[in-house]
Amino acid sequence: MISTDPNKFQAIISHAKEYGFVFQSSEIYDGLSAVYDYGPWGSELKRNIRDHWWNSMTRMHDNIVGIDTAIFMHPTIWKASGHIDNFSDPMIDNKDSQKRYRVDHLIEGYAESLNAKGDTEGAEKVIAEMDRLLAASDMAGLKGLIEVFGIKCSVSGTASWTDVRQFNLMFSTQLGSVAEDANEIYLRPETAQGIFVNFLNVQKSARMKIPFGIAQVGKAFRNEIVARQFIFRMREFEQMEMQFFIRPGTQKEWYEYWKEERMKWHTTLGFPAEHYRFHDHVKLAHYADAAVDIEYAFPIGWKEVEGIHSRTDFDLSSHQQFSGKKLQYFDNEINKNYVPYVIETSIGLDRMFLLTLSHAYAEEHWTKEDGKEDSRVVLRIPPRLSPIKLAVLPLVKKDGLPEIAREIMKECREDFYCFYEEKDTIGKRYRRMDALGTPFCVTIDHQSKEDQTVTIRYRDSMQQERVPIATLRELVRAQIK
Numbered sequence: 001m002i003s004t005d006p007n008k009f010q011a012i013i014s015h016a017k018e019y020g021f022v023f024q025s026s027e028i029y030d031g032l033s034a035v036y037d038y039g040p041w042g043s044e045l046k047r048n049i050r051d052h053w054w055n056s057m058t059r060m061h062d063n064i065v066g067i068d069t070a071i072f073m074h075p076t077i078w079k080a081s082g083h084i085d086n087f088s089d090p091m092i093d094n095k096d097s098q099k100r101y102r103v104d105h106l107i108e109g110y111a112e113s114l115n116a117k118g119d120t121e122g123a124e125k126v127i128a129e130m131d132r133l134l135a136a137s138d139m140a141g142l143k144g145l146i147e148v149f150g151i152k153c154s155v156s157g158t159a160s161w162t163d164v165r166q167f168n169l170m171f172s173t174q175l176g177s178v179a180e181d182a183n184e185i186y187l188r189p190e191t192a193q194g195i196f197v198n199f200l201n202v203q204k205s206a207r208m209k210i211p212f213g214i215a216q217v218g219k220a221f222r223n224e225i226v227a228r229q230f231i232f233r234m235r236e237f238e239q240m241e242m243q244f245f246i247r248p249g250t251q252k253e254w255y256e257y258w259k260e261e262r263m264k265w266h267t268t269l270g271f272p273a274e275h276y277r278f279h280d281h282v283k284l285a286h287y288a289d290a291a292v293d294i295e296y297a298f299p300i301g302w303k304e305v306e307g308i309h310s311r312t313d314f315d316l317s318s319h320q321q322f323s324g325k326k327l328q329y330f331d332n333e334i335n336k337n338y339v340p341y342v343i344e345t346s347i348g349l350d351r352m353f354l355l356t357l358s359h360a361y362a363e364e365h366w367t368k369e370d371g372k373e374d375s376r377v378v379l380r381i382p383p384r385l386s387p388i389k390l391a392v393l394p395l396v397k398k399d400g401l402p403e404i405a406r407e408i409m410k411e412c413r414e415d416f417y418c419f420y421e422e423k424d425t426i427g428k429r430y431r432r433m434d435a436l437g438t439p440f441c442v443t444i445d446h447q448s449k450e451d452q453t454v455t456i457r458y459r460d461s462m463q464q465e466r467v468p469i470a471t472l473r474e475l476v477r478a479q480i481k
């Protein structure tokens with residue numbers, strides 16, 4: 001049974017700040033809501049997740065190439081993609097508190113309260129009815145549901161609601177310096193469109209044959225209304241997306257293929273399979289003929305981390321129509337021209353970061369051999385993702401030990417991130433490295449001078465063993481592959 005743990009979530013947020021993983025944006029100005037900055041170790045962890053995704057897409061598949069497109073795009077792109085007309089969430093305002101809610105969140109919150117009271121059947125009914133109304137875009141019906149159950153605003157405590165309205169999530173700005181000749185453009189709400197509009201450029205220049213994929217990592221922006229779940233829901237965030245172009249009619253098998261392939265990616269990283277599940281979409285987006293979320297059991301509950309969407313030929317056909325340029329592929333195996341179908345895999349880099357911290361964070365307490373209590377906070381980050389791989393710690397600051405430590409740094413730092421520390425007791429230094437998720441620490445002592453060995457200490461087991469300095473680099477490399 002997997003349960004939520006709001007205290008753990010708060011502890012992760014504090015830990016992330018204290019240890020230089022994530023800071024509130026513009027903190028000295030009291031912050032900017034739902035916008036965050038990554039600190040020294042956060043930016044390393046984020047980069048490692050990004051690189052791992054990128055490599056597993058582009059290096060591990062012969063038929064996937066990468067791309068890096070601009071955030072600003074021609075405004076008609078968002079008309080063609082359907083975002084101007086459809087990229088909105090149903091919202092409702094409480095007239096007394098003026099607080100705005102996403103309707104699905106409000107109803108889900110009510111269902112959760114039923115669950116907490118043991119009325120799981122009632123909760124399921126509410127969600128099923130909500131899904132039905134969302135699928136039918138029945139705004140009046142959604143308001144009716146809120147009224148029937150007497151759902152109240154948590155701030156005012158009243159049930160005095162406005163009508164349900166659609167609210168577009170795209171940010172817009174002006175292109176050009178003079179307002180009069182300015183053009184309204186949008187900050188992209190997803191990276192996928194940069195891939196679609198470059199489909200032929202990539203296919204031709206990289207000589208790709210269908211089936212093939214184009215991968216991209218980059219910033220996306222959404223004016224999220226409900227934005228108080230740390231980096232789970234941000235207004236500026238990063239996506240890692242891959243569009244896989246296929247022959248029409250083969251979408252079902254490729255959809256299944258990518259569902260399985262993406263789940264494997266998560267579990268082979270070392271995250272437990274029982275913390276994952278698939279959740280099929282009831283209300284399909286305007287572009288999709290099938291869609292599923294990969295959900296993870298975060299401390300705040302089961303939540304989406306990645307989406308897999310069968311996008312049909314919607315985007316390419318639409319861009320073809322709006323741009324007047326052909327976006328077709330000649331398939332010489334079947335001697336036919338067609339607009340390819342697309343399977344998309346889309347994962348939030350920041351959400352994957354939060355998933356990693358949620359899995360990794362542990363507070364441990366135990367009794368030592370001398371009967372005294374001990375404890376630590378440890379981040380059990382999969383070693384290949386850890387910000388620091390190896391901490392190099394001379395026991396004392398003299399007797400030639402720092403010199404040996406510096407030699408080890410020189411030997412290893414080109415291969416993986418090494419961190420040198422000579423302040424504080426060894427015990428304190430170990431604790432700090434545990435809190436940063438460093439999988440290996442080596443201590444250089446006086447014996448090291450005599451026999452060229454060091455003590456390696458493993459983060460997860462806290463076991464220590466003596467190993468020759470000459471084997472260190474390979475030892476760590478083998479564990480972070």
Ligand code: ATP
Nearest residue numbers: 224232233234237304305306307346347348350351
């Ligand atoms: P949600 O239902 O949580 O709003 P979504 O279904 O709109 O998400 P997609 O459009 O499928 O999300 O985007 C793909 C991925 O991008 C999501 O699975 C998520 O990991 C990430 N993502 C989307 N919106 C945000 C956000 N506001 N902050 C952080 N990550 C996000």
